[in-house]
Amino acid sequence: MLVLPVSLLLFVQWPLRELVQAYSREANDVAQWLFALYVGIAVTYATRRHSHLAADALARRYPVPVRARLARIASLLVLLPWSLFILYAAWPALSQSVLQLESFPETFNPGYFLIKLGVWLLALLVLLQVVLDVLLGPGRERD
Protein backbone atom coordinates (compact mmCIF):
# COMPACT_ATOMS: atom_id res chain seq x y z
CA MET A 1 0.00 0.00 0.00
CA LEU A 2 2.94 2.32 0.63
CA VAL A 3 3.34 3.08 -3.06
CA LEU A 4 0.00 4.90 -3.14
CA PRO A 5 0.92 7.52 -0.50
CA VAL A 6 4.35 7.85 -2.17
CA SER A 7 2.62 8.56 -5.47
CA LEU A 8 0.16 11.01 -3.87
CA LEU A 9 2.86 12.89 -1.94
CA LEU A 10 5.14 13.22 -4.95
CA PHE A 11 2.17 14.36 -7.03
CA VAL A 12 1.04 17.04 -4.56
CA GLN A 13 4.54 18.50 -4.23
CA TRP A 14 4.07 19.93 -7.73
CA PRO A 15 0.91 22.05 -6.95
CA LEU A 16 2.33 22.78 -3.49
CA ARG A 17 5.48 24.23 -5.06
CA GLU A 18 3.81 26.06 -7.97
CA LEU A 19 0.52 27.22 -6.38
CA VAL A 20 0.81 27.18 -2.58
CA GLN A 21 4.55 27.86 -2.65
CA ALA A 22 4.99 26.01 0.64
CA TYR A 23 5.25 22.51 2.09
CA SER A 24 6.50 20.90 -1.14
CA ARG A 25 9.82 19.93 0.43
CA GLU A 26 8.00 18.48 3.44
CA ALA A 27 5.88 16.37 1.09
CA ASN A 28 9.05 15.23 -0.68
CA ASP A 29 10.77 14.30 2.57
CA VAL A 30 7.80 12.28 3.85
CA ALA A 31 7.66 10.53 0.45
CA GLN A 32 11.35 9.70 0.88
CA TRP A 33 10.71 8.00 4.24
CA LEU A 34 7.95 5.90 2.78
CA PHE A 35 9.97 5.15 -0.36
CA ALA A 36 12.93 3.89 1.66
CA LEU A 37 10.72 1.63 3.77
CA TYR A 38 8.87 0.45 0.66
CA VAL A 39 12.09 -0.57 -1.09
CA GLY A 40 13.35 -2.19 2.10
CA ILE A 41 10.32 -4.48 2.08
CA ALA A 42 9.98 -4.86 -1.72
CA VAL A 43 13.28 -6.71 -2.22
CA THR A 44 12.23 -9.58 0.03
CA TYR A 45 8.70 -9.49 -1.35
CA ALA A 46 10.16 -10.01 -4.85
CA THR A 47 12.04 -13.04 -3.49
CA ARG A 48 8.83 -14.48 -2.06
CA ARG A 49 7.01 -13.89 -5.35
CA HIS A 50 9.91 -15.35 -7.40
CA SER A 51 9.96 -12.14 -9.43
CA HIS A 52 13.72 -11.64 -9.61
CA LEU A 53 15.16 -11.46 -13.10
CA ALA A 54 17.29 -14.40 -14.15
CA ALA A 55 18.77 -15.69 -17.40
CA ASP A 56 17.55 -19.24 -16.93
CA ALA A 57 17.20 -20.42 -20.53
CA LEU A 58 19.54 -23.30 -19.75
CA ALA A 59 18.73 -23.84 -16.08
CA ARG A 60 15.00 -24.14 -16.66
CA ARG A 61 15.72 -27.60 -18.06
CA TYR A 62 17.22 -28.73 -14.74
CA PRO A 63 15.03 -30.89 -12.51
CA VAL A 64 13.06 -28.93 -9.94
CA PRO A 65 14.94 -30.41 -6.93
CA VAL A 66 18.27 -29.36 -8.47
CA ARG A 67 17.08 -25.77 -8.90
CA ALA A 68 15.68 -25.74 -5.37
CA ARG A 69 19.01 -26.98 -4.02
CA LEU A 70 20.90 -24.35 -6.01
CA ALA A 71 18.62 -21.64 -4.63
CA ARG A 72 19.11 -22.86 -1.08
CA ILE A 73 22.91 -23.04 -1.46
CA ALA A 74 22.94 -19.52 -2.96
CA SER A 75 20.86 -18.20 -0.07
CA LEU A 76 23.20 -19.77 2.44
CA LEU A 77 26.50 -18.85 0.79
CA VAL A 78 25.60 -15.49 -0.73
CA LEU A 79 22.64 -13.75 0.89
CA LEU A 80 23.36 -14.86 4.45
CA PRO A 81 26.93 -13.42 4.63
CA TRP A 82 25.95 -10.37 2.55
CA SER A 83 22.99 -9.46 4.78
CA LEU A 84 25.04 -10.03 7.94
CA PHE A 85 27.80 -7.84 6.52
CA ILE A 86 25.34 -5.01 5.75
CA LEU A 87 23.78 -5.27 9.22
CA TYR A 88 27.25 -5.13 10.77
CA ALA A 89 28.68 -2.36 8.56
CA ALA A 90 25.56 -0.17 8.66
CA TRP A 91 25.07 -0.42 12.44
CA PRO A 92 27.44 2.36 13.65
CA ALA A 93 25.99 5.04 11.34
CA LEU A 94 22.42 3.84 11.91
CA SER A 95 22.60 3.73 15.71
CA GLN A 96 24.13 7.21 15.80
CA SER A 97 21.50 8.54 13.40
CA VAL A 98 18.59 7.04 15.37
CA LEU A 99 19.93 8.24 18.73
CA GLN A 100 20.25 11.76 17.32
CA LEU A 101 16.93 11.51 15.44
CA GLU A 102 18.88 12.82 12.46
CA SER A 103 17.13 15.36 10.23
CA PHE A 104 17.38 15.78 6.45
CA PRO A 105 20.64 17.61 5.71
CA GLU A 106 19.15 20.04 3.16
CA THR A 107 15.70 20.84 4.56
CA PHE A 108 16.32 20.13 8.26
CA ASN A 109 12.98 18.33 8.34
CA PRO A 110 12.91 15.43 10.81
CA GLY A 111 13.10 11.76 9.86
CA TYR A 112 16.29 11.27 7.85
CA PHE A 113 17.17 8.42 10.20
CA LEU A 114 14.22 6.51 8.73
CA ILE A 115 16.00 6.38 5.36
CA LYS A 116 19.04 4.84 7.05
CA LEU A 117 16.71 2.49 8.85
CA GLY A 118 15.45 1.43 5.40
CA VAL A 119 18.88 -0.01 4.52
CA TRP A 120 18.99 -1.97 7.77
CA LEU A 121 15.39 -3.17 7.34
CA LEU A 122 16.24 -4.34 3.83
CA ALA A 123 19.19 -6.41 5.04
CA LEU A 124 17.26 -7.74 8.05
CA LEU A 125 14.37 -8.95 5.90
CA VAL A 126 16.79 -10.58 3.44
CA LEU A 127 18.40 -12.36 6.40
CA LEU A 128 15.04 -13.55 7.78
CA GLN A 129 14.00 -14.80 4.34
CA VAL A 130 17.28 -16.73 4.05
CA VAL A 131 16.62 -18.36 7.41
CA LEU A 132 13.12 -19.32 6.26
CA ASP A 133 14.40 -20.63 2.91
CA VAL A 134 17.13 -22.69 4.51
CA LEU A 135 14.88 -24.11 7.21
CA LEU A 136 11.74 -24.66 5.18
CA GLY A 137 12.92 -24.65 1.54
CA PRO A 138 12.64 -21.79 -0.96
CA GLY A 139 9.37 -19.85 -0.76
CA ARG A 140 6.09 -21.39 -1.59
CA GLU A 141 4.33 -18.30 -2.91
CA ARG A 142 4.71 -18.15 -6.68
CA ASP A 143 4.03 -15.46 -9.22
Place this chain on the structure above:
Amino acid sequence: MPSAGLWMLATVALLMIATGLPTWIVLIGVSLLFSIVGIAGGLVDFALLTALPARLLGLLENDLLQALPLYVLIGALLNRLPLAELLFRVGSSAARRTGAGPSLAGLALGVLLAPMNGSVGASVAMLTRTLVPRLDASGIPTERGAALVCVASTLGVVVPPSLVLILLGDAMLRAHTEAVNATGRAARIINTQDVFRGALLPAAILLLLFVLVTWGESKTPAGREAQMSIPPVESGPSRLDWMTAMATLVIIVGLLASVTLGYLYAVEAAATGGTALFVAGLATRTLSYPKLKEVLRDTMAVTGALFSLLIGATTFTLTLRAFGTDRWAAAFLTGLGGGVYGALLVVLLLLALCAFVLDAFELIFVVIPVLIPPLLVRVSDTTWVAVLVLLILQASFLMPPFGYSVMMVRNRLDRPIETGKLVRALAPYLLAQLLVLCLVLAVPRLVWHEGSTQSSQGSPSKPLSDKELQELLWQQLGPGEPERAPEGK
Protein backbone atom coordinates in the same frame (compact mmCIF):
# COMPACT_ATOMS: atom_id res chain seq x y z
CA MET B 1 45.47 -7.23 -9.98
CA PRO B 2 43.32 -4.59 -11.69
CA SER B 3 42.15 -6.94 -14.44
CA ALA B 4 40.24 -8.96 -11.80
CA GLY B 5 37.13 -7.03 -12.83
CA LEU B 6 37.17 -8.72 -16.22
CA TRP B 7 37.29 -12.12 -14.55
CA MET B 8 34.44 -11.00 -12.33
CA LEU B 9 32.34 -10.08 -15.38
CA ALA B 10 33.13 -13.39 -17.08
CA THR B 11 32.28 -15.32 -13.89
CA VAL B 12 28.96 -13.48 -13.60
CA ALA B 13 28.04 -14.35 -17.20
CA LEU B 14 29.01 -17.98 -16.73
CA LEU B 15 27.21 -18.44 -13.41
CA MET B 16 24.09 -16.67 -14.57
CA ILE B 17 23.69 -18.98 -17.55
CA ALA B 18 24.85 -22.16 -15.78
CA THR B 19 22.83 -21.78 -12.57
CA GLY B 20 19.81 -19.75 -13.65
CA LEU B 21 19.99 -18.02 -10.27
CA PRO B 22 18.59 -14.48 -9.96
CA THR B 23 21.05 -11.97 -11.42
CA TRP B 24 21.31 -9.95 -8.22
CA ILE B 25 22.36 -13.02 -6.23
CA VAL B 26 24.98 -13.91 -8.85
CA LEU B 27 26.34 -10.33 -8.81
CA ILE B 28 26.59 -10.33 -5.01
CA GLY B 29 27.99 -13.88 -4.91
CA VAL B 30 30.77 -13.11 -7.38
CA SER B 31 31.56 -9.88 -5.49
CA LEU B 32 31.79 -11.82 -2.22
CA LEU B 33 34.00 -14.49 -3.72
CA PHE B 34 36.43 -12.02 -5.29
CA SER B 35 36.41 -9.80 -2.19
CA ILE B 36 37.41 -12.73 0.00
CA VAL B 37 40.18 -13.72 -2.41
CA GLY B 38 41.27 -10.07 -2.74
CA ILE B 39 41.37 -9.49 1.02
CA ALA B 40 43.21 -12.78 1.60
CA GLY B 41 45.75 -11.88 -1.10
CA GLY B 42 46.19 -8.33 0.20
CA LEU B 43 44.77 -6.84 -3.03
CA VAL B 44 41.59 -5.36 -1.53
CA ASP B 45 41.17 -3.28 1.61
CA PHE B 46 38.32 -4.52 3.83
CA ALA B 47 37.68 -0.96 5.06
CA LEU B 48 36.85 0.05 1.49
CA LEU B 49 34.05 -2.53 1.36
CA THR B 50 32.43 -1.11 4.49
CA ALA B 51 31.35 1.80 2.26
CA LEU B 52 28.66 -0.50 0.83
CA PRO B 53 25.83 0.51 3.24
CA ALA B 54 26.45 4.17 2.38
CA ARG B 55 26.16 3.28 -1.32
CA LEU B 56 22.91 1.42 -0.68
CA LEU B 57 21.66 4.46 1.24
CA GLY B 58 22.42 6.46 -1.90
CA LEU B 59 19.94 4.28 -3.78
CA LEU B 60 17.21 4.92 -1.21
CA GLU B 61 17.61 8.69 -1.29
CA ASN B 62 18.08 9.03 -5.04
CA ASP B 63 15.34 11.35 -6.36
CA LEU B 64 15.37 9.79 -9.83
CA LEU B 65 14.90 6.30 -8.46
CA GLN B 66 11.71 7.38 -6.70
CA ALA B 67 10.17 7.42 -10.16
CA LEU B 68 10.82 3.72 -10.56
CA PRO B 69 7.96 2.26 -8.46
CA LEU B 70 5.67 4.98 -9.79
CA TYR B 71 6.31 4.06 -13.41
CA VAL B 72 5.81 0.42 -12.47
CA LEU B 73 2.53 1.38 -10.75
CA ILE B 74 1.32 3.09 -13.94
CA GLY B 75 2.25 0.03 -15.98
CA ALA B 76 0.46 -2.29 -13.53
CA LEU B 77 -2.65 -0.09 -13.47
CA LEU B 78 -2.75 0.06 -17.27
CA ASN B 79 -2.33 -3.67 -17.42
CA ARG B 80 -4.83 -4.66 -14.74
CA LEU B 81 -7.44 -2.07 -15.60
CA PRO B 82 -9.14 -2.74 -18.93
CA LEU B 83 -7.14 0.16 -20.39
CA ALA B 84 -4.33 -1.88 -21.99
CA GLU B 85 -6.87 -4.17 -23.61
CA LEU B 86 -8.99 -1.19 -24.61
CA LEU B 87 -6.02 0.60 -26.17
CA PHE B 88 -5.14 -2.58 -28.06
CA ARG B 89 -8.71 -3.05 -29.35
CA VAL B 90 -9.11 0.58 -30.37
CA GLY B 91 -5.62 0.58 -31.93
CA SER B 92 -6.40 -2.60 -33.87
CA SER B 93 -9.63 -1.07 -35.08
CA ALA B 94 -7.97 2.22 -36.03
CA ALA B 95 -5.27 0.42 -38.05
CA ARG B 96 -7.67 -2.14 -39.50
CA ARG B 97 -7.41 -0.83 -43.06
CA THR B 98 -3.64 -1.28 -43.11
CA GLY B 99 -4.18 -5.05 -42.86
CA ALA B 100 -1.80 -5.16 -39.88
CA GLY B 101 -4.10 -3.79 -37.17
CA PRO B 102 -3.26 -6.16 -34.28
CA SER B 103 0.52 -6.08 -34.94
CA LEU B 104 0.64 -2.29 -35.23
CA ALA B 105 -1.55 -1.93 -32.13
CA GLY B 106 0.84 -4.26 -30.30
CA LEU B 107 3.81 -2.13 -31.32
CA ALA B 108 1.96 1.02 -30.22
CA LEU B 109 1.16 -0.56 -26.86
CA GLY B 110 4.89 -1.27 -26.50
CA VAL B 111 5.66 2.39 -27.18
CA LEU B 112 3.22 3.41 -24.43
CA LEU B 113 3.94 0.76 -21.81
CA ALA B 114 7.61 -0.16 -22.25
CA PRO B 115 9.00 3.26 -21.26
CA MET B 116 7.15 2.95 -17.95
CA ASN B 117 8.40 -0.48 -16.98
CA GLY B 118 11.99 0.61 -16.71
CA SER B 119 13.41 -2.80 -17.38
CA VAL B 120 13.36 -4.95 -20.49
CA GLY B 121 12.64 -7.95 -18.24
CA ALA B 122 9.61 -6.25 -16.68
CA SER B 123 8.39 -5.13 -20.11
CA VAL B 124 8.66 -8.65 -21.47
CA ALA B 125 6.66 -9.99 -18.53
CA MET B 126 3.94 -7.37 -18.94
CA LEU B 127 3.72 -7.40 -22.75
CA THR B 128 3.80 -11.20 -22.97
CA ARG B 129 0.83 -11.31 -20.64
CA THR B 130 -1.02 -8.48 -22.41
CA LEU B 131 -0.16 -9.01 -26.07
CA VAL B 132 0.46 -12.68 -26.76
CA PRO B 133 -3.10 -13.94 -26.12
CA ARG B 134 -4.49 -11.11 -28.26
CA LEU B 135 -2.01 -11.67 -31.09
CA ASP B 136 -2.79 -15.40 -30.95
CA ALA B 137 -6.49 -14.63 -31.18
CA SER B 138 -5.73 -12.45 -34.22
CA GLY B 139 -4.22 -15.45 -36.02
CA ILE B 140 -0.66 -14.14 -36.00
CA PRO B 141 1.92 -16.98 -36.06
CA THR B 142 3.67 -17.62 -32.73
CA GLU B 143 7.14 -16.62 -33.94
CA ARG B 144 5.89 -13.32 -35.36
CA GLY B 145 3.99 -12.58 -32.17
CA ALA B 146 7.09 -13.42 -30.12
CA ALA B 147 9.28 -11.23 -32.34
CA LEU B 148 6.82 -8.37 -31.93
CA VAL B 149 6.86 -8.74 -28.13
CA CYS B 150 10.69 -8.83 -28.18
CA VAL B 151 10.80 -5.61 -30.21
CA ALA B 152 8.03 -3.84 -28.28
CA SER B 153 9.69 -4.74 -24.96
CA THR B 154 12.92 -3.03 -25.93
CA LEU B 155 11.28 0.21 -27.06
CA GLY B 156 11.58 1.46 -23.49
CA VAL B 157 15.32 1.62 -24.07
CA VAL B 158 15.10 4.28 -26.78
CA VAL B 159 11.74 6.03 -26.44
CA PRO B 160 11.99 9.06 -24.10
CA PRO B 161 11.48 9.53 -21.24
CA SER B 162 11.85 5.92 -20.22
CA LEU B 163 13.45 4.98 -16.93
CA VAL B 164 16.38 3.51 -18.84
CA LEU B 165 16.92 6.91 -20.44
CA ILE B 166 16.54 8.71 -17.13
CA LEU B 167 19.12 6.51 -15.45
CA LEU B 168 21.43 6.54 -18.45
CA GLY B 169 21.21 10.35 -18.41
CA ASP B 170 22.30 10.30 -14.78
CA ALA B 171 25.13 7.84 -15.50
CA MET B 172 26.27 9.94 -18.48
CA LEU B 173 26.26 13.06 -16.31
CA ARG B 174 28.60 11.39 -13.84
CA ALA B 175 30.78 9.96 -16.60
CA HIS B 176 30.97 13.31 -18.37
CA THR B 177 31.87 15.09 -15.12
CA GLU B 178 34.71 12.60 -14.58
CA ALA B 179 35.94 13.07 -18.16
CA VAL B 180 35.77 16.87 -17.98
CA ASN B 181 37.63 16.87 -14.65
CA ALA B 182 40.26 14.58 -16.13
CA THR B 183 40.84 16.63 -19.27
CA GLY B 184 40.30 20.09 -17.81
CA ARG B 185 38.27 20.82 -20.96
CA ALA B 186 35.72 23.67 -20.70
CA ALA B 187 32.39 22.02 -21.39
CA ARG B 188 28.78 22.18 -20.35
CA ILE B 189 28.01 18.92 -18.54
CA ILE B 190 25.35 16.78 -20.19
CA ASN B 191 22.04 16.31 -18.36
CA THR B 192 19.07 13.97 -18.63
CA GLN B 193 17.13 16.36 -20.89
CA ASP B 194 20.01 16.34 -23.38
CA VAL B 195 19.81 12.55 -23.57
CA PHE B 196 15.99 12.64 -23.96
CA ARG B 197 16.16 15.16 -26.76
CA GLY B 198 19.17 13.55 -28.36
CA ALA B 199 17.35 10.24 -28.59
CA LEU B 200 14.15 11.71 -30.07
CA LEU B 201 15.01 11.75 -33.80
CA PRO B 202 16.87 8.40 -33.91
CA ALA B 203 14.03 6.82 -31.88
CA ALA B 204 11.46 8.31 -34.27
CA ILE B 205 13.33 6.95 -37.32
CA LEU B 206 13.63 3.56 -35.65
CA LEU B 207 9.93 3.48 -34.77
CA LEU B 208 9.00 4.45 -38.32
CA LEU B 209 11.14 1.61 -39.68
CA PHE B 210 9.62 -0.84 -37.19
CA VAL B 211 6.12 0.23 -38.25
CA LEU B 212 7.08 -0.27 -41.91
CA VAL B 213 8.53 -3.72 -41.14
CA THR B 214 5.41 -4.73 -39.19
CA TRP B 215 3.13 -3.45 -41.93
CA GLY B 216 5.28 -5.09 -44.63
CA GLU B 217 5.09 -8.47 -42.89
CA SER B 218 1.32 -8.40 -43.06
CA LYS B 219 1.63 -8.18 -46.86
CA THR B 220 3.61 -11.42 -47.11
CA PRO B 221 1.71 -14.64 -47.99
CA ALA B 222 1.96 -15.77 -44.34
CA GLY B 223 0.61 -12.43 -43.18
CA ARG B 224 -2.34 -12.61 -45.58
CA GLU B 225 -3.06 -16.15 -44.42
CA ALA B 226 -3.13 -14.93 -40.82
CA GLN B 227 -5.62 -12.21 -41.73
CA MET B 228 -7.87 -14.77 -43.38
CA SER B 229 -7.91 -16.81 -40.18
CA ILE B 230 -9.06 -13.94 -37.96
CA PRO B 231 -12.45 -14.83 -36.48
CA PRO B 232 -15.17 -12.33 -37.40
CA VAL B 233 -15.65 -9.63 -34.75
CA GLU B 234 -19.20 -9.13 -33.58
CA SER B 235 -18.84 -5.40 -32.98
CA GLY B 236 -16.02 -2.86 -32.94
CA PRO B 237 -15.15 -0.56 -30.05
CA SER B 238 -18.04 1.65 -28.89
CA ARG B 239 -17.91 5.43 -28.90
CA LEU B 240 -17.22 5.35 -25.15
CA ASP B 241 -14.30 2.98 -25.79
CA TRP B 242 -12.86 5.40 -28.34
CA MET B 243 -13.24 8.35 -25.98
CA THR B 244 -11.67 6.49 -23.06
CA ALA B 245 -8.78 5.30 -25.24
CA MET B 246 -8.19 8.81 -26.58
CA ALA B 247 -8.28 10.34 -23.09
CA THR B 248 -5.80 7.73 -21.83
CA LEU B 249 -3.58 8.31 -24.83
CA VAL B 250 -3.64 12.08 -24.37
CA ILE B 251 -2.77 11.79 -20.65
CA ILE B 252 0.10 9.33 -21.20
CA VAL B 253 1.56 11.13 -24.22
CA GLY B 254 1.09 14.49 -22.48
CA LEU B 255 2.97 13.32 -19.41
CA LEU B 256 5.75 11.68 -21.40
CA ALA B 257 6.10 14.77 -23.62
CA SER B 258 6.10 17.17 -20.66
CA VAL B 259 9.00 15.23 -19.10
CA THR B 260 10.87 15.00 -22.41
CA LEU B 261 10.52 18.74 -22.97
CA GLY B 262 11.50 19.55 -19.40
CA TYR B 263 8.17 20.99 -18.14
CA LEU B 264 7.83 18.33 -15.44
CA TYR B 265 10.30 16.31 -13.40
CA ALA B 266 10.19 12.60 -14.24
CA VAL B 267 9.17 11.77 -10.67
CA GLU B 268 6.31 14.28 -10.64
CA ALA B 269 5.03 13.11 -14.02
CA ALA B 270 5.11 9.49 -12.89
CA ALA B 271 3.33 10.44 -9.63
CA THR B 272 0.72 12.44 -11.56
CA GLY B 273 0.10 9.55 -13.95
CA GLY B 274 -0.13 7.00 -11.14
CA THR B 275 -2.49 9.12 -9.05
CA ALA B 276 -4.67 10.03 -12.07
CA LEU B 277 -5.04 6.39 -13.15
CA PHE B 278 -5.76 5.29 -9.58
CA VAL B 279 -8.46 7.95 -9.12
CA ALA B 280 -9.90 7.20 -12.58
CA GLY B 281 -10.06 3.51 -11.71
CA LEU B 282 -11.94 4.25 -8.49
CA ALA B 283 -14.25 6.78 -10.14
CA THR B 284 -15.23 4.42 -12.97
CA ARG B 285 -15.43 1.47 -10.53
CA THR B 286 -13.12 -0.57 -12.77
CA LEU B 287 -10.54 -0.81 -9.97
CA SER B 288 -12.16 -3.24 -7.56
CA TYR B 289 -10.46 -4.19 -4.29
CA PRO B 290 -9.16 -7.57 -5.60
CA LYS B 291 -7.74 -5.80 -8.69
CA LEU B 292 -6.14 -3.12 -6.53
CA LYS B 293 -4.48 -5.84 -4.45
CA GLU B 294 -3.12 -7.42 -7.64
CA VAL B 295 -1.83 -4.04 -8.85
CA LEU B 296 -0.10 -3.35 -5.55
CA ARG B 297 1.40 -6.84 -5.43
CA ASP B 298 2.65 -6.59 -9.03
CA THR B 299 4.12 -3.15 -8.36
CA MET B 300 5.93 -4.25 -5.22
CA ALA B 301 7.26 -7.44 -6.82
CA VAL B 302 8.60 -5.66 -9.92
CA THR B 303 9.99 -2.79 -7.83
CA GLY B 304 11.72 -5.27 -5.54
CA ALA B 305 13.18 -7.13 -8.51
CA LEU B 306 14.51 -3.91 -10.05
CA PHE B 307 16.00 -2.62 -6.81
CA SER B 308 17.60 -6.00 -6.17
CA LEU B 309 19.42 -5.56 -9.46
CA LEU B 310 20.58 -2.11 -8.39
CA ILE B 311 21.74 -3.52 -5.05
CA GLY B 312 23.61 -6.35 -6.79
CA ALA B 313 25.14 -3.92 -9.28
CA THR B 314 26.16 -1.51 -6.50
CA THR B 315 27.91 -4.31 -4.59
CA PHE B 316 29.58 -5.53 -7.78
CA THR B 317 30.81 -2.08 -8.84
CA LEU B 318 32.30 -1.37 -5.42
CA THR B 319 34.30 -4.61 -5.54
CA LEU B 320 35.36 -3.89 -9.10
CA ARG B 321 36.64 -0.47 -8.06
CA ALA B 322 38.35 -1.94 -5.01
CA PHE B 323 40.47 -3.99 -7.41
CA GLY B 324 41.23 -0.86 -9.46
CA THR B 325 39.60 -2.24 -12.61
CA ASP B 326 38.03 1.13 -13.44
CA ARG B 327 41.45 2.79 -13.67
CA TRP B 328 42.86 -0.17 -15.54
CA ALA B 329 40.04 0.09 -18.11
CA ALA B 330 40.63 3.84 -18.39
CA ALA B 331 44.30 3.27 -19.14
CA PHE B 332 43.46 0.56 -21.68
CA LEU B 333 40.94 2.70 -23.56
CA THR B 334 43.12 5.78 -23.50
CA GLY B 335 46.00 3.80 -24.97
CA LEU B 336 43.94 2.38 -27.85
CA GLY B 337 44.83 3.52 -31.35
CA GLY B 338 42.37 4.23 -34.16
CA GLY B 339 41.21 7.69 -33.10
CA VAL B 340 37.64 8.45 -32.02
CA TYR B 341 36.01 5.62 -33.94
CA GLY B 342 38.54 3.01 -32.74
CA ALA B 343 37.80 3.56 -29.04
CA LEU B 344 34.09 4.08 -29.68
CA LEU B 345 33.69 0.84 -31.62
CA VAL B 346 35.60 -1.14 -28.98
CA VAL B 347 33.35 0.22 -26.21
CA LEU B 348 30.16 -0.38 -28.22
CA LEU B 349 31.30 -3.93 -28.97
CA LEU B 350 32.01 -4.59 -25.27
CA LEU B 351 28.61 -3.18 -24.31
CA ALA B 352 26.93 -5.33 -26.95
CA LEU B 353 28.63 -8.45 -25.57
CA CYS B 354 27.63 -7.57 -22.00
CA ALA B 355 24.05 -6.89 -23.12
CA PHE B 356 23.68 -10.55 -24.09
CA VAL B 357 23.54 -11.47 -20.41
CA LEU B 358 22.82 -8.24 -18.52
CA ASP B 359 19.68 -6.11 -18.42
CA ALA B 360 19.78 -2.39 -19.25
CA PHE B 361 19.77 -1.44 -15.56
CA GLU B 362 22.70 -3.73 -14.76
CA LEU B 363 24.63 -2.32 -17.70
CA ILE B 364 23.96 1.25 -16.61
CA PHE B 365 25.03 0.62 -13.04
CA VAL B 366 27.83 -1.92 -13.56
CA VAL B 367 29.44 -1.51 -16.97
CA ILE B 368 28.83 2.08 -18.08
CA PRO B 369 30.58 3.73 -15.07
CA VAL B 370 33.68 1.73 -15.97
CA LEU B 371 33.76 2.10 -19.76
CA ILE B 372 32.20 5.47 -20.56
CA PRO B 373 34.32 8.01 -18.59
CA PRO B 374 37.56 7.03 -20.38
CA LEU B 375 35.69 6.98 -23.70
CA LEU B 376 34.46 10.53 -23.08
CA VAL B 377 38.05 11.61 -22.57
CA ARG B 378 38.57 10.68 -26.21
CA VAL B 379 35.15 11.50 -27.68
CA SER B 380 33.84 14.92 -26.78
CA ASP B 381 30.26 14.60 -28.10
CA THR B 382 28.59 13.09 -25.03
CA THR B 383 25.00 13.14 -26.32
CA TRP B 384 26.06 11.29 -29.47
CA VAL B 385 27.79 8.63 -27.35
CA ALA B 386 24.70 8.30 -25.11
CA VAL B 387 22.41 7.73 -28.11
CA LEU B 388 24.81 5.20 -29.64
CA VAL B 389 24.91 3.36 -26.31
CA LEU B 390 21.11 3.21 -26.28
CA LEU B 391 20.93 1.89 -29.83
CA ILE B 392 23.61 -0.75 -29.28
CA LEU B 393 21.91 -1.90 -26.09
CA GLN B 394 18.58 -2.25 -27.84
CA ALA B 395 20.15 -4.16 -30.74
CA SER B 396 21.91 -6.55 -28.37
CA PHE B 397 18.74 -7.29 -26.44
CA LEU B 398 17.13 -8.33 -29.73
CA MET B 399 19.94 -10.50 -31.09
CA PRO B 400 18.93 -14.18 -31.11
CA PRO B 401 19.51 -16.67 -29.61
CA PHE B 402 21.09 -15.10 -26.48
CA GLY B 403 19.72 -11.55 -26.63
CA TYR B 404 18.21 -10.75 -23.24
CA SER B 405 14.76 -9.89 -24.57
CA VAL B 406 14.71 -12.95 -26.83
CA MET B 407 15.65 -15.29 -23.99
CA MET B 408 13.08 -13.72 -21.67
CA VAL B 409 10.25 -13.98 -24.21
CA ARG B 410 11.08 -17.62 -24.94
CA ASN B 411 11.10 -18.32 -21.21
CA ARG B 412 7.75 -16.67 -20.69
CA LEU B 413 5.90 -18.34 -23.57
CA ASP B 414 4.01 -21.48 -22.73
CA ARG B 415 5.17 -23.19 -25.94
CA PRO B 416 8.55 -23.66 -27.65
CA ILE B 417 9.56 -21.69 -30.77
CA GLU B 418 12.09 -22.93 -33.30
CA THR B 419 15.16 -20.72 -33.22
CA GLY B 420 15.31 -20.56 -37.03
CA LYS B 421 11.75 -19.28 -37.30
CA LEU B 422 12.31 -16.70 -34.58
CA VAL B 423 15.53 -15.52 -36.23
CA ARG B 424 13.68 -15.05 -39.53
CA ALA B 425 10.90 -13.13 -37.78
CA LEU B 426 13.37 -10.86 -35.98
CA ALA B 427 15.74 -10.34 -38.93
CA PRO B 428 13.92 -7.37 -40.54
CA TYR B 429 13.73 -5.55 -37.19
CA LEU B 430 17.43 -6.17 -36.58
CA LEU B 431 18.25 -4.84 -40.05
CA ALA B 432 16.25 -1.69 -39.27
CA GLN B 433 18.14 -1.39 -35.99
CA LEU B 434 21.50 -1.79 -37.73
CA LEU B 435 20.53 0.80 -40.33
CA VAL B 436 19.70 3.43 -37.69
CA LEU B 437 22.87 2.60 -35.74
CA CYS B 438 25.04 3.06 -38.84
CA LEU B 439 23.15 6.24 -39.72
CA VAL B 440 23.76 7.78 -36.28
CA LEU B 441 27.40 6.64 -36.34
CA ALA B 442 27.94 8.22 -39.75
CA VAL B 443 25.85 11.36 -39.19
CA PRO B 444 26.24 12.58 -35.58
CA ARG B 445 24.08 15.61 -36.46
CA LEU B 446 21.03 13.34 -36.37
CA VAL B 447 21.36 13.57 -32.60
CA TRP B 448 19.85 16.77 -31.19
CA HIS B 449 22.38 18.97 -29.41
CA GLU B 450 21.94 21.85 -27.03
CA GLY B 451 23.64 24.73 -28.87
CA SER B 452 26.12 25.41 -26.10
CA THR B 453 26.84 21.72 -25.63
CA GLN B 454 27.87 21.28 -29.20
CA SER B 455 29.90 24.42 -29.43
CA SER B 456 31.71 23.85 -26.19
CA GLN B 457 32.35 20.20 -26.65
CA GLY B 458 33.30 20.35 -30.26
CA SER B 459 32.41 17.73 -32.81
CA PRO B 460 33.38 14.11 -32.63
CA SER B 461 35.91 14.77 -35.34
CA LYS B 462 38.00 16.93 -32.99
CA PRO B 463 39.31 14.50 -30.41
CA LEU B 464 42.46 14.80 -28.36
CA SER B 465 45.51 13.62 -30.28
CA ASP B 466 47.24 10.40 -29.22
CA LYS B 467 50.13 12.47 -27.86
CA GLU B 468 47.76 14.64 -25.80
CA LEU B 469 46.09 11.51 -24.50
CA GLN B 470 49.37 9.96 -23.43
CA GLU B 471 50.30 13.21 -21.66
CA LEU B 472 46.92 13.26 -19.96
CA LEU B 473 47.31 9.66 -18.85
CA TRP B 474 50.76 10.47 -17.53
CA GLN B 475 49.39 13.43 -15.56
CA GLN B 476 46.39 11.54 -14.21
CA LEU B 477 47.97 8.24 -13.29
CA GLY B 478 51.71 8.54 -13.58
CA PRO B 479 53.97 6.07 -15.41
CA GLY B 480 53.18 2.45 -14.62
CA GLU B 481 50.18 3.52 -12.57
CA PRO B 482 47.69 1.24 -14.31
CA GLU B 483 49.49 -1.71 -12.74
CA ARG B 484 49.58 -0.15 -9.25
CA ALA B 485 47.27 -1.51 -6.59
CA PRO B 486 44.33 0.72 -5.63
CA GLU B 487 44.58 3.17 -2.77
CA GLY B 488 44.38 1.80 0.69
CA LYS B 489 46.59 -1.24 0.15
